[in-house]
Amino acid sequence: MTQRIRMFCLTIVIVTFAVWPAMAARETHVYGIANFGGSGQCGSSSMTHPVHVNTAAAFASWFTALKTAGLWEDVRIRDNSSARGSYFTDKSKSGSCSCTGDDAHADYGADDADVIYVHTHGGHSESPAFSSLSMGNSSYDCSVQTDQNMLWNSDLDLAVIKACQSGDYDTWKNGGYRQAFTKQNGVFRMWNAFHGDSSCGDHVTAYVKWYVESSTYDGVGENWLDAAYDDNSGDGDDDCPVSIVIGETHNKRVSLFENGGWKDRKDTGSKTGSTYFYFKGCAPSSGRKLPN
Amino acid sequence: MRTMKTAFIALSLILCAGSLLAQNFQFDTSRIATPPRATLPQERMTLKAFEASAALRILPENEKVEKSQRLSKSRVVEFTRGWRIERDPLEGALLIAQPADNPNTEGTFDESKLREMSVELLKRIGVPRSEIGRVETRSLVASDADGDEKEPGRPQLILYKTFVIREINGVPVEGHRAVVSHTPAGSLHRANLLWPALAGSGHRLETKLTVPQITARASEVLRRNGEQKGKVSLRWKYVPVKQQSGEVALRLVVGARIQSAPGTEPREITVPVD
Numbered sequence: 252m253t254q255r256i257r258m259f260c261l262t263i264v265i266v267t268f269a270v271w272p273a274m275a276a277r278e279t280h281v282y283g284i285a286n287f288g289g290s291g292q293c294g295s296s297s298m299t300h301p302v303h304v305n306t307a308a309a310f311a312s313w314f315t316a317l318k319t320a321g322l323w324e325d326v327r328i329r330d331n332s333s334a335r336g337s338y339f340t341d342k343s344k345s346g347s348c349s350c351t352g353d354d355a356h357a358d359y360g361a362d363d364a365d366v367i368y369v370h371t372h373g374g375h376s377e378s379p380a381f382s383s384l385s386m387g388n389s390s391y392d393c394s395v396q397t398d399q400n401m402l403w404n405s406d407l408d409l410a411v412i413k414a415c416q417s418g419d420y421d422t423w424k425n426g427g428y429r430q431a432f433t434k435q436n437g438v439f440r441m442w443n444a445f446h447g448d449s450s451c452g453d454h455v456t457a458y459v460k461w462y463v464e465s466s467t468y469d470g471v472g473e474n475w476l477d478a479a480y481d482d483n484s485g486d487g488d489d490d491c492p493v494s495i496v497i498g499e500t501h502n503k504r505v506s507l508f509e510n511g512g513w514k515d516r517k518d519t520g521s522k523t524g525s526t527y528f529y530f531k532g533c534a535p536s537s538g539r540k541l542p543n
Numbered sequence: 544m545r546t547m548k549t550a551f552i553a554l555s556l557i558l559c560a561g562s563l564l565a566q567n568f569q570f571d572t573s574r575i576a577t578p579p580r581a582t583l584p585q586e587r588m589t590l591k592a593f594e595a596s597a598a599l600r601i602l603p604e605n606e607k608v609e610k611s612q613r614l615s616k617s618r619v620v621e622f623t624r625g626w627r628i629e630r631d632p633l634e635g636a637l638l639i640a641q642p643a644d645n646p647n648t649e650g651t652f653d654e655s656k657l658r659e660m661s662v663e664l665l666k667r668i669g670v671p672r673s674e675i676g677r678v679e680t681r682s683l684v685a686s687d688a689d690g691d692e693k694e695p696g697r698p699q700l701i702l703y704k705t706f707v708i709r710e711i712n713g714v715p716v717e718g719h720r721a722v723v724s725h726t727p728a729g730s731l732h733r734a735n736l737l738w739p740a741l742a743g744s745g746h747r748l749e750t751k752l753t754v755p756q757i758t759a760r761a762s763e764v765l766r767r768n769g770e771q772k773g774k775v776s777l778r779w780k781y782v783p784v785k786q787q788s789g790e791v792a793l794r795l796v797v798g799a800r801i802q803s804a805p806g807t808e809p810r811e812i813t814v815p816v817d
Contacts, residue, residue, distance in 0.1 A: 298807055299769050316615040372807055415808055424688070424695055450800070452811035453782075457718025461737045465638050467614060468627060470733070476683060477704065477722040477735055483800075484715070484778070485677070488809065501687050505645045505701065508685075524689035531682040531698065536809070542686075542698060 277513075278325040278406070279314040280364040282334040283307025284371035284387040291332060293393035294372070294385055300451050303370040304330045306413060309460040310368040314513070317467065322514065327358050334371075335359075336392025339384070341402035348399045350392040355405045362405040366513065368459075373414030373445075375538075380427030382417045382444070401432040403439030408516045409471065411443045411462075413455065413479075416537055418444025418493040423527050428495050433522050440519045441507060442495040443475040447535025449490045450481060471516070472496060472508030472528055480530060491533035491541060497525045567772040568765060568801075570758045574778045575797060579712040581749035583793075584673035587741040590789060592669030593632035595621055598639050600667050601734070602626055617789070633789035635719075635739020637668070641732055648701055652729035654680040661705040661723035664731070670721070670738060676710025683724075700727050709738055712748075716781045716793065739783060745792035748781075750816035761799045761814045768812050776800045782813060 283304035288296030307330060317323035329338070335353070338360045342352035354362035361367050372385040381398040392400065403410075412418070418428065433439045462478035470477075472494035479492035496504040498519025504526040511517040534540040591597060595608055598621075606623040613619055617633035629638040658678045666672065684698035702724045709719035721736040752760070761777060780798045783791035797814040 297769055297771070300808065300810065301768075313615075316618075320614055322614070424693065426691065426693070429688070430691075448809060450811055451808035452798075453813060454718050454811065457737070460634075461636065461718070464615075464618065464631070464634065464636060465629070465735055468620070468629075469640060469642060470735075473683070473702070473724070473733075474735065477724075480681070480704075480706065482679065482706075486776070501685075502645060504687075505685065509645055509701075510642070524687060527686045527688070527695065528701070529684060529686075530704070531684045533681070 276365070277323045278327075278364045279311065279323070279366045279368070280327045280329055280359070280361060281307040281311045281368040282361070282371070282387075283328075283330040284334045284369070284385060286331045286387065287385070291389055293387060293389050298372055298385065302451060302453060302456060305453075305456045306370045306459045307368060309456050310411070310463050313460070313463040314366075317513065322467075325358075327364070329359055330387070332388045333359070334369075334387035335390075336386040336388070336395045336400070339386070339395040340392065340400040341404065344400055344402055348392065348396075350400065354401075361410075362403055362407045365406055365408045365516065366411070367407060367409075368411045368413070370413040370455075373412070373417045375416035375419040375422050377419070377421040378425055380422045380425035380431070382419060382422060382427065384412070384414055384417065397427055398431040402434070403432055404434045404437045407439050409441040409443070410439075411475065413445070413449065413459065415445060415448040418442060418446055418495055419538055420446050420493070420527065420529070420541055421539065423495060423525070429497065429525050433497055435522050437522055440497050440516075440522065441472060441511070442497075443472060444493055444495065445479070445535070446491040446493050446529065446533070446541060447538025448488070449479070449492070449535070450483070466512050467514055468512040469510045469515075471511045471513070476528065476530065480533070487534065488536045489533050491530065491535045491538065494528040495525055496528070497522045499523055501526060568762055569774045570761065571774070571776045572754050572758060574776070575754060575757060578750060579714045579748070579779055579795070583711060583741065583746060583748070584671065586671040586673055588670055588674060588738055590632050590740045592738075592740065593630050593635075593637060595628060595630065597668050598628045598630065598637060599623075601639065601664050601731070632740070635737060635789060635791065637734075637736040637738070639734045646702060646726045646732055648699060648727055650726075650728035651700070652703060652725065652727060654703065657703050657705050657725055657729065660725070660729075661707060661721075664723055664734060665707060665721055665736075668734075668736070670736075674709055674711055674738075676708040676713075676715060678705060678707050680705045702726060702732055711781065711793070714779045714781055714795070716783055717798075719783065739785075740790045742786050742788070742790040742792045745784075745786070747792075747794045747817055750795060752816050757797055757814065757816060760816070761797065764812060764814045765799060765801060768810075770801055770810070770812075774802050777814075
């Protein structure tokens with residue numbers, strides 16, 4: 252009998268350790284996709300922007316600091332060829348996109364983390380309503396779509412996406428970034444992104460670092476808009492950051508936007524509605540002027 | 544004589560090739576026609592602005608630091624009765640926030656008054672007027688869509704955001720700004736600054752290059768970064784170079800902003816001018 256109990260306890264310990272990485276409560280993955288057009292890479296060489304990995308490193312470094320302070324558990328950098336399309340594809344969607352679904356892959360998949368940051372190129376369609384993100388490994392899907400690939404139904408709470416057109420207003424209005432990629436009883440609740448095109452350069456590394464370091468306690472949505480907005484010195488072609496929060500009521504969604512932070516990623520309840528936070532009248536290229 | 548002729552022909556060919564290559568880019572040089580002043584204003588942002596006392600100056604008198612916590616080697620969080628202050632002198636960051644429930648969204652406020660209030664607040668923290676550039680207030684709004692609704696609700700004003708860009712000698716400093724947030728009724732909600740102190744020396748504020756030399760250099764840098772052609776807007780900017788103290792030394796450069804092909808991000812590439 253004692254032997255049986257011992258075996259049972261041992262099994263519990265083994266199983267716990269086996270699933271531990273996927274269950275880590277505070278885990279960040281960053282995906283900086285900078286290299287394009289080379290062997291094994293996606294896209295064309297004109298898409299290569301080295302700074303994409305720098306911004307990802309800036310995002311990751313704050314979580315490493317929090318980890319050192321005992322406030323975070325795990326940080327993984329999955330740049331370039333390690334950013335596979337399969338890591339952004341849910342198994343249930345593999346059939347519709349003829350691709351591999353592996354988004355819960357321990358320590359690699361986007362739905363295995365609690366917080367993700369992605370810097371890559373993007374596009375959008377208003378109908379069907381989706382945004383697409385360019386990936387880093389040509390052996391897998393080179394472009395993943397919010398509707399065809401993504402379904403955040405495992406660990407992911409918050410996503411920060413530095414990619415053009417990754418949070419388009421009309422796409423949102425037409426139902427994109429809602430039921431298409433989250434479940435009513437799921438935990439996924441924030442998609443910080445851009446309406447229209449957004450500029451790229453060393454200034455992005457500076458503002459990503461500022462954003463991530465300012466958002467430990469609160470402002471996880473609000474600070475994104477503070478940091479990433481740019482009116483291009485008044486010349487037009489604004490950078491229009493947006494925050495899309497999914498949840499049960501307006502108040503719960505505003506609460507995450509305002510009062511949520513890395514330490515407290517506030518629950519927004521059942522994912523039955525969403526709120527689109529933006530700057531009135533912001534006017535980017537490749538997107539309409541945002542409504543008043 | 545023959546050697547001189549050959550050298551002259553070779554030089555002409557090189558110049559010709561350079562000029563043809565430069566023609567792949569159409570430069571707008573109107574903003575770099577005049578070089579900026581090569582000296583800094585007397586009054587400068589100092590490390591004192593990152594002491595708790597500076598942040599407390601903008602809060603009600605009865606607010607005192609009650610507890611503090613270290614988040615990283617240089618970032619400290621302090622809690623008063625009604626506010627939270629995060630200070631990081633090494634990164635030049637200061638955040639003053641009111642942890643509260645959702646802000647009251649009733650009312651509207653005169654935006655020009657908000658701009659005045661925001662500049663006044665920065666001055667009280669220790670930001671000199673000579674470093675304050677463009678000041679712009681935007682309305683942060685929220686639009687709801689519940690269930691399968693196709694028509695979102697009317698946007699609701701959540702906060703006013705006043706963006707203050709750090710400019711010295713009329714030249715923006717890359718990445719540095721303050722954002723002061725007010726509720727629709729005009730009360731302070733949050734002040735978030737990335738505004739490091741300026742070093743006493745070590746700045747490189749001038750260039751000896753002419754505009755044609757800068758465009759030639761910009762062509763070279765753009766091509767090295769994989770760009771082949773397009774419209775390029777050139778602007779002066781200062782790049783902050785971090786010192787051990789957390790202060791920054793400024794380096795004058797030119798930002799080359801290129802309108803890339805659709806589907807790729809518009810880029811700003813730094814062109815050294817020293």
